[in-house]
Each structure stands twice: as structure tokens, then as C-alpha cells.
Amino acid sequence: xxxxxxxxxxxxxxxxxxxxxxxxxxxxxxxxxxxxxxxxxxxxxxxxxxxxxxxxxxxxxxxxxxxxxxxxxxxxxxxxxxxxxxxxxxxxxxxxxxxxxxxxxxxxxxxxxxxxxxxxxxxxxxxxxxxxxxxxxxxxxxxxxxxxxxxxxxxxxxxxxxxxxxxxxxxxxxxxxxxxxxxxxxxxxxxxxxxxxxxxxxxxxxxxxxxxxxxxxxxxxxxxxxxxxxxxxxxxxxxxxxxxxxxxxxxxxxxxxxxxxxxxxxxxxxxxxxxxxxxxxxxxxxxxxxxxxxxxxxxxxxxxxxxxxxxxxxxxxxxxxxxxxxxxxxxxxxxxxxxxxxxxxxxxxxxxxxxxxxxxxxxxxxxxxxxxxxxxxxxxxxxxxx
Amino acid sequence: xxxxxxxxxxxxxxxxxxxxxxxxxxxxxxxxxxxxxxxxxxxxxxxxxxxxxxxxxxxxxxxxxxxxxxxxxxxxxxxxxxxxx
Numbered sequence: 001x002x003x004x005x006x007x008x009x010x011x012x013x014x015x016x017x018x019x020x021x022x023x024x025x026x027x028x029x030x031x032x033x034x035x036x037x038x039x040x041x042x043x044x045x046x047x048x049x050x051x052x053x054x055x056x057x058x059x060x061x062x063x064x065x066x067x068x069x070x071x072x073x074x075x076x077x078x079x080x081x082x083x084x085x086x087x088x089x090x091x092x093x094x095x096x097x098x099x100x101x102x103x104x105x106x107x108x109x110x111x112x113x114x115x116x117x118x119x120x121x122x123x124x125x126x127x128x129x130x131x132x133x134x135x136x137x138x139x140x141x142x143x144x145x146x147x148x149x150x151x152x153x154x155x156x157x158x159x160x161x162x163x164x165x166x167x168x169x170x171x172x173x174x175x176x177x178x179x180x181x182x183x184x185x186x187x188x189x190x191x192x193x194x195x196x197x198x199x200x201x202x203x204x205x206x207x208x209x210x211x212x213x214x215x216x217x218x219x220x221x222x223x224x225x226x227x228x229x230x231x232x233x234x235x236x237x238x239x240x241x242x243x244x245x246x247x248x249x250x251x252x253x254x255x256x257x258x259x260x261x262x263x264x265x266x267x268x269x270x271x272x273x274x275x276x277x278x279x280x281x282x283x284x285x286x287x288x289x290x291x292x293x294x295x296x297x298x299x300x301x302x303x304x305x306x307x308x309x310x311x312x313x314x315x316x317x318x319x320x321x322x323x324x325x326x327x328x329x330x331x332x333x334x335x336x337x338x339x340x341x342x343x344x345x346x347x348x349x350x351x352x353x354x355x356x357x358x359x360x361x362x363x364x365x366x367x368x369x370x371x372x373x374x375x376x377x378x379x380x381x382x383x384x385x386x
Numbered sequence: 387x388x389x390x391x392x393x394x395x396x397x398x399x400x401x402x403x404x405x406x407x408x409x410x411x412x413x414x415x416x417x418x419x420x421x422x423x424x425x426x427x428x429x430x431x432x433x434x435x436x437x438x439x440x441x442x443x444x445x446x447x448x449x450x451x452x453x454x455x456x457x458x459x460x461x462x463x464x465x466x467x468x469x470x471x
Contacts, residue, residue, distance in 0.1 A: 003466045010464060020461040024444065027469045034447055036470035046447035047454075049467075053442055056431040060468035067460050069439050089462055096438060119445060120452075194471070205471040 002060045004040045009081050018089050024049050026059055026187060028155055032206065035224040039212035051115060051149045057185045066093040111136040111146045118153055126157045144181035148188050151175040159228045168271040168286060176274060195273045197282040197342045198239035206230035232340040233284050242282055242344045245320040258360065261374035265297045265363045266290065268378055276383040282344040283382050289337045289359060296366035298334045301327035303362045308339045310357035315346035332364065350385035
């Protein structure tokens with residue numbers, strides 16, 4: 001990999017104090033970089049740029065900065081590293097006379113306020129951050145970076161424990177709008193692909209997490225914990241052809257007679273990535289089940305797993321018709337449970353399609369101290385064609 | 387000038403002021419241009435050799451406090467802009 005390779009190649013310079021390595025990571029979940037750095041034995045400073053304030057459109061990029069902070073080389077060739085001793089490490093560069101001209105596209109006051117709210121005030125009030133981004137988008141609805149950053153903020157609130165309905169779908173919506181402004185932006189495209197279907201995935205984004213944890217543990221360490229575990233889409237490998245898992249669970253008898261939970265006990269967030277596809281293409285559904293905190297709802301793990309079934313219109317394909325979430329070992333728990341599956345539209349599809357699904361689960365609440373077996377209906381929607 | 391303002395929560399009136407150099411990498415398609423077609427220009431970043439690196443403040447991964455590249459002035463720096471994927 002690019003960065004660990006540079007780390008190894010410059011290790012002697014780092015240890016001698018001749019070279020300072022610094023990283024800027026552009027990820028939705030920056031804590032994953034902490035695990036990555038631990039895994040690779042890289043202890044140098046990392047700065048977080050989830051919003052892509054630097055407006056780079058590709059990663060990785062390597063830059064050499066002199067002792068004055070002036071960029072001396074961009075993407076130095078690895079096979080010319082020996083020359084860097086004379087041309088960079090031992091060279092004395094003159095201080096710049098003045099700051100370089102500003103050429104960054106201007107941001108509105110509202111966009112600037114939204115960025116500051118996310119970066120420096122986000123612990124206090126996630127809703128205020130989202131409101132700031134909505135104002136920024138209203139002020140400049142075609143500013144790609146503001147749209148992308150609004151998506152980052154929505155996904156962040158979705159993961160924060162203070163999520164609001166449709167947060168994840170809104171994140172996808174804003175990333176798609178940003179990409180429509182500039183379809184060349186690799187960072188924006190990757191953010192959608194990270195959560196998207198396998199047919200559109202360039203590689204597995206976070207399959208390395210499993211290996212990293214195993215390696216760190218094997219050498220006697222404690223893997224750095226992740227705030228948000230990667231989901232199925234982030235572990236998934238790319239796929240060249242849509243495959244269907246025929247070994248699926250059968251729906252239980254009499255399932256239609258199970259009392260419904262209309263969101264009183266468990267809140268549902270259903271997200272399609274992408275939200276619109278071309279005929280013959282696929283999308284990945286993420287359906288999250290969140291116990292309602294107000295009534296102290298929690299999962300009863302001493303009984304059956306949560307199971308989700310979904311139906312698709314004629315001609316559509318499902319990679320699997322039923323998905324279950326195994327109970328954790330604790331007898332009760334309150335975590336968000338997410339099921340993921342993929343659908344593929346037929347070549348002739350066009351328009352908005354609805355995919356009815358339902359979940360069955362055991363949930364308890366502390367207000368009246370009762371446990372229930374409930375069904376919740378979920379209607380997924382996906383647009384096909386332009 | 388690109389300025390990120392913030393509140394006094396961190397005791398800083400202005401956290402970042404950045405200057406980005408002009409000049410973007412351009413991949414010209416000579417044949418298409420000669421044919422009179424409009425060719426999208428490639429721009430990977432605002433970075434240009436000879437420019438000061440923007441002095442933006444970012445949260446540090448270590449503890450979330452503001453950090454910037456100017457914290458490393460006086461040192462030769464190899465900067466990697468990357469993602470763990």
C-alpha cells in the first residue's frame with residue numbers, strides 16, 4: 001500500500017529526526033485510520049479532513065513540504081527516493097517572500113458557518129450542525145463541496161446515536177447531488193460506493209479491519225476500538241455479476257397475524273444506495289432498527305434473531321430474500337441492528353418501484369416492563385431510469 | 387482569502403486562514419481540442435509546487451484538538467493525504 005511503503009522507505013530519516021511524516025485522512029469514519037496506523041506501526045500525527053476542506057479529488061497524494069511549509073514536490077516517485085536526501089532532506093530552501101495567491105473558490109458565510117459548526121461545535125448539538133448545512137445548501141444549492149459536506153454531516157448524525165429519520169438517505173441524496181455537480185470527483189464517488197452495491201464497488205473498503213485486528217492481537221496488542229463498526233457494504237467484495245443466494249429462510253406461518261409495531265418500540269431507517277439506478281443496475285438496501293430510547297426499549301436476546309423479509313416486483317432480482325441479525329451474547333441489548341441486501345432492476349424497468357418488506361423481532365420496554373413479539377412493515381423505494 | 391471562523395469555544399477567534407496557489411494540473415486532449423471539442427480539464431487538487439501549503443486547522447486524530455501543517459514549521463515534512471481504504 002502506498003503510505004506504509006513510504007513509511008518503511010523513510011524510517012531511518014524519521015528516526016534521525018530528518019523527516020516528519022504527517023497524514024491527512026479523508027474518511028467518513030476517521031477512527032478507522034487510528035486502527036490502520038496501529039496495524040501498520042505508524043505513530044505519526046494524523047489530521048482529519050472528512051469534509052475535504054482541501055478540495056482534493058483523489059487519494060492518495062504525497063507532498064513534500066520544506067521547512068517553511070512550501071510545497072516542493074507533489075507525488076514524488078518512490079524509485080527516486082535516494083535522490084531526496086540531496087534534493088530535499090539536506091537542501092536549505094529560501095523562505096517565501098509572500099503568501100501565494102488565493103485561488104480557492106469562495107464559500108458563502110453560511111457554508112463557512114456550517115463547516116465550523118461540524119468541526120468544532122459538533123459535540124454539543126448535532127441538530128444545529130444539520131440546520132447550518134441546510135442553510136448553506138439553500139444559499140448555494142449548486143455548490144458541490146457544500147452538498148458533499150452536508151452528506152457527511154447527515155451520515156455523521158445517523159451514526160451519532162442522535163439520528164433522525166432518513167438521515168442516511170439524506171446523506172446519500174446530498175452525495176448524489178454533489179456528484180451531479182462534478183462527476184469527476186473521486187472522493188465523492190467513493191463515498192457512495194462505500195455503502196453501495198457490489199456491482200458498483202471498486203474494491204472492499206474495510207475488509208482489512210478483520211486482518212488488522214487479528215494481527216494486532218497476535219502480537220499482544222489491543223486493537224484500537226472503532227466508534228462505528230463497518231457495515232456489510234463496507235466489508236463486501238466487488239462483484240461482476242449479480243448472484244442470488246437460494247438458501248434462504250422461509251417466512252413463518254401466520255406471520256400476517258403478528259401485531260404490528262408502528263415505530264412505538266423500534267424506529268426504522270431504510271436507505272437505498274444509490275437512491276436511483278439505471279435499468280439493469282443494482283442498489284443496496286440498508287434497513288436499520290433502533291430501539292426507542294424514550295421508553296427504554298431493548299432487544300430480548302434470549303429468543304429468536306431479528307429476521308427481515310422483502311418482496312420485489314416481477315422481473316427484479318434479490319440477492320437473498322431473508323436476512324437475520326444474530327443476537328449478541330448479552331440477554332438484553334439496545335444496539336442498532338442493520339440488515340443489508342441488494343436488488344437488481346430488470347432491463348426494461350423505469351419509474352419508481354416499491355419493495356415491501358417486514359421484520360419480526362422480540363423487543364421489551366421498561367415503562368410497563370413487558371416483552372413483545374412484533375412485526376414492523378417497511379416500504380423501500382427505488383427510482384429507475386432518468 | 388478563505389477563512390474559517392469559529393466561536394470562542396476553543397479560545398480562538400480565527401482558526402484557519404488558507405491560501406491556495408493557482409495553477410492546476412491539466413490533462414489536455416490535444417486531438418480532441420484540435421477537433422474543436424470541449425475537453426474537461428483535470429484538477430486533482432489546488433496544490434502547486436512553490437506554494438505555501440494551506441494553513442487550515444483540522445481536528446487531530448489523537449485528541450480532536452485543532453492542528454495544522456504550520457505546527458511542523460522548521461521540519462522537512464512528507465505529507466500523505468489518504469484514506470485507509
